[in-house]
Amino acid sequence: MSSTFPEQGSAPVTSAEDIGRLHAQAKVAPGEIAIGVIIGRTSEQFDFFVFGISCVLVFPAVLFPFASALDGILYAFTVFSLAFIARPFGTALFMAFQRRWSRGTKLTIALFLLGSATAGIAFLPGYKQIGNWAIGLLILFRLLQGIAQGGSWDGLPSLLALNTPPERRGWYAMLGQLSAPIGFIVASALFLFLHSSLDENDFIDWGWRYPFFVAFAINVVALFARLRLVVTEEYTVAMEERELEPTPITEILRTQGYNIFIGAFAALASYALFHLVTIFPLSWIVLKSTQAVDSVLLIQIFGGVAGIFGIVMSGYVADHIGRRTTLGVAAGLIGLFALAAPWMLDGGKELQDAFIIVGFLLLGFSYGQAAGSVTSNFEIRLRYAGAALTTDVAWLIGAAFAPLVALGLSMRFGLAAVSAYLLSGVVCTLLALRVNRALATRE
Template sequence: MTVRLVHTDATSAAVPADGIPDVADTPPSESAAASGSATGPESLRRVAVASFIGTAIEFYDFYIYGTAAALVLNQAFFPTLDPVNATLASFSTYAVAFAARPIGSVVFGHFGDRVGRKSVLVVSLLLMGLSTALVGLLPGYGTLGIWAPLLLILLRFLQGIGLGGEWGGAALLAVEHAPKKRRGLYAAFPQVGPSVGFFAATGVFWLLSAVLDDGAFRSWGWRVPFLLSFLLVGVGLFVRLKISETPVFARVMDAREASRVPVLDVVRRHPRELLLGAGGMIIAYGLFYTATTYCLAYTTGTLGVSRNTMLGLSLVACLFLAAGTWLAATRSDGAGRRKLVLIGTVLSAVWGLILFPLLDTGQPVLIAVAVGGALFCMGVVYGPMGAYLPELFGTTVRYSGASLAYNLGGVLGGAVSPLVATRLQAAFGSDSVGWYVTAMAVVSLVCVLALPETRERELG
């Protein structure tokens, strides 16, 4: 269905010193549209905070699983396998969520494009958070036998469904509320959320590893980060229930122009944007999960670096990820989304060849440089994508299109990276893993070169 909407640009609104304009400062007609409800104007600061907190919480949930998969799940749920195969089995349960994420994109995208962004985000938060918390209550193989890994896979699958609907909704919440010339800035908030979620997840594991002996950590300590999700879900719901629908989607509902089956419209009318957008995301996922989940297992298992040291170095690396994400996202309003993503893919291709020579030194400072540099490169790609992917699709299919492209990239880049890296390192040595990262970067580079610039596009 063709969208025939008039976009109301809010760039004429007064902009306070902090760079985040308030809807209350816009003209009355724009303020009413931005509120999306009968409760009156809503601060864009609240939207920015809500999108940031939501992604931080949900990616905390997702990342603690990756950390646990690298450190302890192989022994807790696959104790009968040899070390390499147990690690592969642990990473396979990790990959299940990536396979589920496109399904979540289709399900949540359908209702997000038909019912609204806000209500879908609440449901995705509940599904993701509760699935994560239940992992912390799940008995291990010694208690349940084969049912333990099967239930673990089920919970991981539900995690993936929930996260599959999260990112698209959070990005749209920010982008569709934002003034045209500041969409990159507002999209930076949900894009930085994963950095904070990763920092929190790593920090909790680092603290537990520091205060508990190895037996206590492997027995029950690893469960604590999962159980904290019960609390975080409550915080996320409190924040998200206070926001309103986006003005862009509210106009679609008023005009009764919602797509009947959004995902089919995406496939029929935007196949190029869908596939190339997914390809552009491959290196962001591949580099992140190689530099974090796989490298954590590699350095602690193969190189003999202590678990606590690596978790501490990962905390430092989180800062590089946040810096690269924020820098590229905010600069994309002026320089353009496509240009900065291309720069990020080139940097990633180069860093893939540097990553493992630095890691193999076994020196903590050089390991920090290796992982931190990789995450900075990933952030340069990832930051502008918060505005870039939504801008590729029309309003009536934007939730479905952006989410599906984002999560298909996760299947191609994130799901298989730890598995491929483990096999490559065992067969050909660590340098082969670096070449694999570079190859992913080249694929993403080619895909983004085939996409247009979008920062001047109207969203309506």
């Protein structure tokens, strides 16, 4: 009976409806929310990794046959970055959709758009068939992917953060981040199977299209799985009671703009490393012809497993020393890794494999706490939109141009440019964490 009594200082429970709302909220367990986060993000990460791998193995030959191998990959990486530029606009647009209709309607439209754009890439004719129209269509589909991913924000990570015990926040924060290595492992394994089973002509002609078909199918499954959680009465009540509703973007930028940029820069080292150990090594090794493509894809699958281990470890460590401290320690380790990167990448197969495995381990350790380490600064009523925009900006400034910049600079100035790029992210992370600590102390 005691569970129906309000806490001291809270509004009294005066009706059966109020009691029902309290019971509904009690049913929303952190583990159930975490499953929803993993399902939703894994489908999105798989989509993006399929595109990223295709930028190295497929698009230079299919869409940029007029360019050199290096220029073809650089052109593809330029298109790759467009989704991250479009993502904040998608967030703003679909927040308006949610205010006008509902969270379920917004999510349905966003994932339908994401799946349609992905399927469009699967059916895309090559440059030899329709010329520059093929490149234009790829750009369009990539922009639509970014807009859709911005619109697919469902607020579950924020709800998870607000419904976990304080002493376990690091552990639950890392659960949603497991989607990145899981999505990468599935994408890499699928490309490995196709590339090793088909000859080069068949792979370039039609084999590469199958991962995009699979991505469309996964989006359909993820849509129904997420809707089953998001539109239920329990989650709707929990979102409302936590005030996790779409605030106008103009209000967020006006009142909480500094928190958005502090949060984005605090995770910069992690996001900069993200594509430097997932997409960039494949492009570097393929251009240098130091290993077979299948060998690189296989070691990257093992790297994804190492990334999962690093993410799990971050949850354990964060609950003992704090999430911000964990992020700072991870940034320092990434700095040391950056100094060794040229020596490892320019070495033989063993050192290149070590770069991928160690890089994934560090990526998991830092990325595991990157999402929610600073978004807790937002007022609860602003956290829904604030967390979405912070994530968008972090991806944009940290990861969007990482493979393009790293490959372009390393080919022109050597691998020391990769070290400089990563170290700049480390410096930004440490400064942002220091500023955040100072602001928290002042408040």
